[in-house]
Amino acid sequence: xxxxSPGYSIQLRAQAPVRGTATKEIVTAITEAGAxxxxxxxxxxxHETLVIDLNVYxxxxxxxxxxxxxxxxxxxxxxxxxxxxxxxxxxxxxxxVDPTAPxxxxxxxxxxxxxxxxxxxxxxxxxxxxxxxxxxxxxxVAVVTDGSAVLGLGNIGxxxxxxxxxxxxxxxxxxAGVDAWPVALDTQDTEEIISxxxxxxxxxxxxxxxxxxxxxxxxxxxxxxxxxxxxxxxDDQHGTAIVTLAALVNALKLVEKKIEDVNIVIxxxxxxxxAIIQLLQAQGAQHIVAAGRAGIIHIDDEYTDPxxxxxxxxxxxxxxxxxxADALVGADxxxxxxAPNLFGEEELKTMAPGAxxxxxxxxxxxxxxxxxxxxxxxxxxxxxxxxxQINNVLAFPGLFRGLLDARASxxxxxxxxxxxxxxxxxxxxxxLHAQYIIPSAFDxxxxxxxxxxxxxxxxxxxxxxxxx
Numbered sequence: 001x002x003x004x005s006p007g008y009s010i011q012l013r014a015q016a017p018v019r020g021t022a023t024k025e026i027v028t029a030i031t032e033a034g035a036x037x038x039x040x041x042x043x044x045x046x047h048e049t050l051v052i053d054l055n056v057y058x059x060x061x062x063x064x065x066x067x068x069x070x071x072x073x074x075x076x077x078x079x080x081x082x083x084x085x086x087x088x089x090x091x092x093x094x095x096x097v098d099p100t101a102p103x104x105x106x107x108x109x110x111x112x113x114x115x116x117x118x119x120x121x122x123x124x125x126x127x128x129x130x131x132x133x134x135x136x137x138x139x140x141v142a143v144v145t146d147g148s149a150v151l152g153l154g155n156i157g158x159x160x161x162x163x164x165x166x167x168x169x170x171x172x173x174x175x176a177g178v179d180a181w182p183v184a185l186d187t188q189d190t191e192e193i194i195s196x197x198x199x200x201x202x203x204x205x206x207x208x209x210x211x212x213x214x215x216x217x218x219x220x221x222x223x224x225x226x227x228x229x230x231x232x233x234x235d236d237q238h239g240t241a242i243v244t245l246a247a248l249v250n251a252l253k254l255v256e257k258k259i260e261d262v263n264i265v266i267x268x269x270x271x272x273x274x275a276i277i278q279l280l281q282a283q284g285a286q287h288i289v290a291a292g293r294a295g296i297i298h299i300d301d302e303y304t305d306p307x308x309x310x311x312x313x314x315x316x317x318x319x320x321x322x323x324x325a326d327a328l329v330g331a332d333x334x335x336x337x338x339a340p341n342l343f344g345e346e347e348l349k350t351m352a353p354g355a356x357x358x359x360x361x362x363x364x365x366x367x368x369x370x371x372x373x374x375x376x377x378x379x380x381x382x383x384x385x386x387x388x389q390i391n392n393v394l395a396f397p398g399l400f401r402g403l404l405d406a407r408a409s410x411x412x413x414x415x416x417x418x419x420x421x422x423x424x425x426x427x428x429x430x431x432l433h434a435q436y437i438i439p440s441a442f443d444x445x446x447x448x449x450x451x452x453x454x455x456x457x458x459x460x461x462x463x464x465x466x467x468x
Contacts, residue, residue: 002363003385004036004057009085010064012054013043017076022050025074030056033070035063055085094166095181132205132407141180141400142204143168144197146188149213149236152362158184161211168210168235168396175447176397178404180208190216194223201228205404208396209234214270215307231403231411237275239392242399242416243438244335244358245279246423247390250437251378255354257332259284263352265331266290266315267324267366268338269297274307276335277315279420282413288315289331291324292338325350332356334376340364348375360390378434387435394423394441398450405451406458415457422446422453 016022027037039055058064064084072079101112110116124131132138147161148154165182172180183200185193197207197220207230209221217234224232233239252259264285266273269292277288290297290311298316303309320327324342328334329350335358336342344367348355357372359365360382369386372379380388399419403411426439426446439446 002059004034004059004063005385006038006057007086008058008060008064009038010056010058010067011081011083011085011088012056012068012071012079013081014052014054014071015078015080016050016052016074018045018048018050022077023052026052026054026071026077029070029074030054030067033063033067034059035067051080090163094163094170131202136179137203137205138407139177139179139404140204141172141178141206141208141404142183142197142200143172143180143208143210144183144185144193144212145210146185146193146212148188148211148216150211155188155213158186165210168208171393172397172400174397175393176401176451178397178400180400188213188216190219193220194227197224198227201230204230206231206233206400208400209236211236215305217271218274218307225410229409231400231408233396233399233411234271234275235392235396237271238279238411238416239395239399240272240337240360240390241275241279242395242420243390243392243423244276244360245283245417245420246394247358247380247388247438248280248333248335248356249283249420249424250427250432251333251356251380254432254434254437255332255356255377257354260286262332263287263330264289264333264335265324265327267334267336267342268292268361269308269311270337272337274311276337277311279413279416281314282417283420287317289318289320289327290315291327295323296320296327334358334366336360336366338366340366341368342366344368345371345375348372351375358390378437380437384441388437389441390438391441394439394446395419395450398422398447399454401447401451402454402456403458406455408458412457412461414461415454418453418457419450422449425449 014026030037036057037054038057041053042050043053044051056067058067068079068082071077103109103112120134143165145161145165147157150156150161150164161184162182165184169180169182172178185196187193212220221232221234266277266288269290273290297308297311298319298321299312303312325347328347330352332352333356337360340361355376356378357376358380359367362382365381369379369381380390382390423446426443426449
């Protein structure tokens, strides 16, 4: 059975007889059912009964039903209510729009709307740069998707992608004060997506492309970056690459190796894998071998996909061939952005001493993290229930905060590297150890550090950029 997770958290309300062992019996039943009690409160205590509220982590919807049944099987205990806390959190959506200017009387209305607003419109028409000062554009990002590659769920469409896009917008606001809005497009036509995003761009200071399938995502990002005058960022590519580089910078410090010397194996040659390779090379990595479903990417094979062709031309200078297992022999670093359960103990044993394993496939990593920890010095995943979670939320809020503050029109590799180095620096030398190479998603120092690093880099590279 999978580990209990907050993603399958339930809230239970149970009524039990007044007896000294009542709460202990309930907690024991939950634990024996394989779940985890995260919170318990006696809501009401009467002469004959207790009403007990519990928050319980389970491993799935079926498991949640089993837990409720286990409690109900205790003599005298009744389950009054069982609520899926994840669905409850999503009731009515996770976003609202709140005005920054209160409208209390006719005076306020006349300035915020007609007739006063006309003066501001005319000012922007005459001075287009003022749109950032007098409208939401200066602090707003569009989270754009076509619903074709949502998390690990695949092509589920625009409407079903909305909970993820709303969540992304919440993270922008929570961590960096950026007002973001989900723009889920009911089309998966490349040209139509490009046309729509260009048409809505005047409202936004930046575009965050999200969960768009490869290879379409590459073309969409490329074209929008060429044709818009605001930053366009594909988080599945560059957000993942930024946080991966940040984690690797700190991991290499611990094993006392240099990025230009280590042998790095990348599993996964889609959007994230491509971006990781490019950013690692920008930081100095020289020995990278990438593997897809068919094995190691190498120059002697024929690739019709231009992105795989680029990988073949720019990695694996030694001309290695074979499977992922073959690539791992002697590797110092494994970075996985691919599929679950690709290898195990035998392959781990072949890696170099002081190995680093970043198994980031979700929800199930490329290798069991507990098994990997027996052989690798440092293990990281994309999951929150293991140490060293490589989580994009460490990157994109602060990145866009810095881009908006600098009034940047594009995103450069130097900005991405600066963001990664800023994240890495949030773990001090005294704090750094094998189970803590990357800061927590809730570390409040991260987003400001990333924002300042990006703002400074953007301002230096764009002479016309000015701080907000």
